[in-house]
Amino acid sequence: MEPGRVVGFLWVIGMVLSLAGGGGAAAAEKGVTYDGRSLIIDGQRKLLFSGSIHYPRSTPQMWPSLIAKAKAGGVDVIETYVFWNLHEPKPGQYDFSGRNDLVKFIKEVQSQGLYLCLRIGPFIEAEWNYGGFPFWLRDIPGIVYRTDNEPFKFYMQNFTTKIVDLMKSEGLYASQGGPIILSQIENEYGNVEEAFREQGAAYVRWAGKMAVGLQTGVPWIMCKQPDAPDPVINTCNGMRCGETFTGPNSPDKPKMWTENWPSFFQVFGGEPYIRSAEDIAFHVALFVAKNGSYVNYYMYHGGTNFGRTTSSYFITGYYDQSPLDEYGLLRQPKYGHLKELHLAIKSVAEPLLQGKQTFLSLGSLQEGYVFEDATSGCVAFLVNNNAKAATVTFRNNAYQLRPKSIGILQNCATMIFETARVNVAKNIRATTRVQLFDAEDKWTTVTESVPRFSDTSFRANALLEHTNMTKDTTDYLWYTTRFDSKSACMNPVLHIESLGHVVHAFVNNVRAGSGHGSRDIKVVKMDVPIQLTSGPNYISILSAMVGLPDSGPFLEKKSFGPTKVQVDCSGTMKYDLTRSKWGYQVGLVGEKARMQDKNKVNKAKSLKWNKNGVVLKNQPLTWYKTTFGTPKGDDPVVLNLTTMGKGEVWVNGQSIGRYWVSFLTPSGHPSQALYHIPRAFLKEGGNLLVMFEEEGGDPLGISLNTVSVIGPNQQRSPSQFVR
Numbered sequence: 001m002e003p004g005r006v007v008g009f010l011w012v013i014g015m016v017l018s019l020a021g022g023g024g025a026a027a028a029e030k031g032v033t034y035d036g037r038s039l040i041i042d043g044q045r046k047l048l049f050s051g052s053i054h055y056p057r058s059t060p061q062m063w064p065s066l067i068a069k070a071k072a073g074g075v076d077v078i079e080t081y082v083f084w085n086l087h088e089p090k091p092g093q094y095d096f097s098g099r100n101d102l103v104k105f106i107k108e109v110q111s112q113g114l115y116l117c118l119r120i121g122p123f124i125e126a127e128w129n130y131g132g133f134p135f136w137l138r139d140i141p142g143i144v145y146r147t148d149n150e151p152f153k154f155y156m157q158n159f160t161t162k163i164v165d166l167m168k169s170e171g172l173y174a175s176q177g178g179p180i181i182l183s184q185i186e187n188e189y190g191n192v193e194e195a196f197r198e199q200g201a202a203y204v205r206w207a208g209k210m211a212v213g214l215q216t217g218v219p220w221i222m223c224k225q226p227d228a229p230d231p232v233i234n235t236c237n238g239m240r241c242g243e244t245f246t247g248p249n250s251p252d253k254p255k256m257w258t259e260n261w262p263s264f265f266q267v268f269g270g271e272p273y274i275r276s277a278e279d280i281a282f283h284v285a286l287f288v289a290k291n292g293s294y295v296n297y298y299m300y301h302g303g304t305n306f307g308r309t310t311s312s313y314f315i316t317g318y319y320d321q322s323p324l325d326e327y328g329l330l331r332q333p334k335y336g337h338l339k340e341l342h343l344a345i346k347s348v349a350e351p352l353l354q355g356k357q358t359f360l361s362l363g364s365l366q367e368g369y370v371f372e373d374a375t376s377g378c379v380a381f382l383v384n385n386n387a388k389a390a391t392v393t394f395r396n397n398a399y400q401l402r403p404k405s406i407g408i409l410q411n412c413a414t415m416i417f418e419t420a421r422v423n424v425a426k427n428i429r430a431t432t433r434v435q436l437f438d439a440e441d442k443w444t445t446v447t448e449s450v451p452r453f454s455d456t457s458f459r460a461n462a463l464l465e466h467t468n469m470t471k472d473t474t475d476y477l478w479y480t481t482r483f484d485s486k487s488a489c490m491n492p493v494l495h496i497e498s499l500g501h502v503v504h505a506f507v508n509n510v511r512a513g514s515g516h517g518s519r520d521i522k523v524v525k526m527d528v529p530i531q532l533t534s535g536p537n538y539i540s541i542l543s544a545m546v547g548l549p550d551s552g553p554f555l556e557k558k559s560f561g562p563t564k565v566q567v568d569c570s571g572t573m574k575y576d577l578t579r580s581k582w583g584y585q586v587g588l589v590g591e592k593a594r595m596q597d598k599n600k601v602n603k604a605k606s607l608k609w610n611k612n613g614v615v616l617k618n619q620p621l622t623w624y625k626t627t628f629g630t631p632k633g634d635d636p637v638v639l640n641l642t643t644m645g646k647g648e649v650w651v652n653g654q655s656i657g658r659y660w661v662s663f664l665t666p667s668g669h670p671s672q673a674l675y676h677i678p679r680a681f682l683k684e685g686g687n688l689l690v691m692f693e694e695e696g697g698d699p700l701g702i703s704l705n706t707v708s709v710i711g712p713n714q715q716r717s718p719s720q721f722v723r
């Protein structure tokens, strides 16, 4: 455990020497290594706080202030995934523009003097569509994801190499003087490894070797991967890594926590997960007391899942309960309490990193961790695991500890921080209504027509798998058939089973009913009474996805869409339409016409906006269009869509995400009512707002709002209160 010891990886030294032109001892100090205590950067042991901010979940205009707020909150490192399906939409065609500008994001982090942890994956999970995989991967012959499978390994290596080469060409690795101190390969593979048996273990070894072979000059990590191959470091994810992590995969590796969840993701139909500042601080302090030297908050800023980027059933806002909320506003006391914790721990970093650790029992539920060294001093962590307050005696002094709390003693004598004592007051988030969209004459609408069997050209005698038809270019796939009803079918009921996610059934052009699954109940089963006419009847089913799944083994084999369609009549009579001839239409007519782009009368013959003032309320499959002015000031802007149902919203042609306000939580509220419009999407002269509504809603009830926080630690000019 000598400080500054250079771990003997020839590849590190080789890289450093080659970059520095063989500059001897000084060169060997450059870059990142590690020992059993911590990462070693430029020859120094480091205790690092880190915060996840995902570049595509905000806008480049927001990045500088998000990073600055993270830095002011005591964060040293920004952690981000790399989003393969954004960067390689087609094999060999790359996109690093706009929100996808990874290099620009990393350079912003660098310019503010912070480090970066690059979690390449390229499987990332992340509540992101398909866990980050581009959908075209599914059509590679013989592919099986995330196992010892040659086609998969080829594309994984290809993309990983692309990213590493890009980083190197921009000089972004710490070994080159850049900010990247760590990279991650794979992601929580331990969760699925067993499904692949011995091929899983072989894949882990291959992935580690492949990554290390890319010679970045900085260490690689694998999270939740106890069998990570040397020199890759195994790290912890979870809410209580001080209690759950048994340690890295060898004693000469540091103990690191890549995902400390200060909240949790939220699904449509679910309530937000609230985790207290005290609880987060307790577990961070415990992890540090137990030798942890790197803690990342996942997320520090969650942001927004724009467009169709969420994975199945996740809401559009992401980790709104983080230290920075969805819009980048400080969430107090979480932000401030963690900031004080970081400051306190940093002030005792010397003894923490250089001292020798001793453990002592201070009571049945109380314990102490002491780090001490003749030159660097002493620090103690006094832990009260009890739900009741406790008094402990340590080195002849008595200390009061609040319930479930850790006190940090500078010089092993003065309590400089206690995790359960929050000095920062709570703030309150407030919305200010800027505009109600209640003027009918400002709206225009048009309804998608329900396609009939005769409108379709692609047909099959089966219910085809949804995503194989759409290739994820759209959420929507129409299934349509026709059948002749005998007059004897009394009280007909349409029975549909689907593997997800949403089904809207139309019989003879009229919406008969809808059904949907949820993150917990994946299968949709619905029975709706219908009316049949004698002679031909038309059944059209709109199947909709709410994002592809992001987790689990064998993602390439997952199936979606209707699997059974039947008309049940009274008695035993029924029509099983499952193997009838079905006609298919991929996507909506309005999607093809790009209704979201045009302010002018739409050119597409098939779908023309009505005159202004024609507002079709509570009408399924309806497109809505209006314009609005940009609210003054800098406060974040949101749309309150409470009176709508389910669909997608675009502002000036850019999708701000899917909305689903009709899916209520157990307490009867929409999981998400407010939808973020980043300021960067807005224009001075006026903005085009387009919505597609699946079920039916009332656009006259929606409103435009700004969001602000009222409370301490917020510098707001008085004029901002006036609106």
Ligand SMILES: *[C@@H]1O[C@H](CO)[C@@H](O)[C@H](O)[C@H]1NC(C)=O
Binding pocket: 091, 092, 157, 158, 161, 162
């Ligand atoms: C990645 O694959 C593309 C073809 O899709 C090829 O042109 C390129 O050379 C490959 N790159 C690497 C590093 O293998």
Ligand SMILES: *[C@@H]1O[C@H](CO)[C@@H](O)[C@H](O)[C@H]1NC(C)=O
Binding pocket: 036, 289, 290, 291, 357
């Ligand atoms: C912390 O590290 C020291 C030195 O390696 C070791 O003796 C001790 O057991 C570790 N403590 C914990 C809680 O992991």
Ligand SMILES: *[C@@H]1O[C@H](CO)[C@@H](O)[C@H](O)[C@H]1NC(C)=O
Binding pocket: 465, 468
């Ligand atoms: C996808 O569609 C193609 C042709 O349309 C078919 O050959 C293939 O079997 C389908 N795959 C799945 C998984 O349904």
Ligand SMILES: *[C@@H]1O[C@H](CO)[C@@H](O)[C@H](O)[C@H]1NC(C)=O
Binding pocket: 431, 640, 641, 642, 643, 673, 674, 701, 705
């Ligand atoms: C959103 O709009 C609904 C309907 O007008 C209203 O009841 C609700 O209070 C609004 N929510 C917020 C946060 O402004």
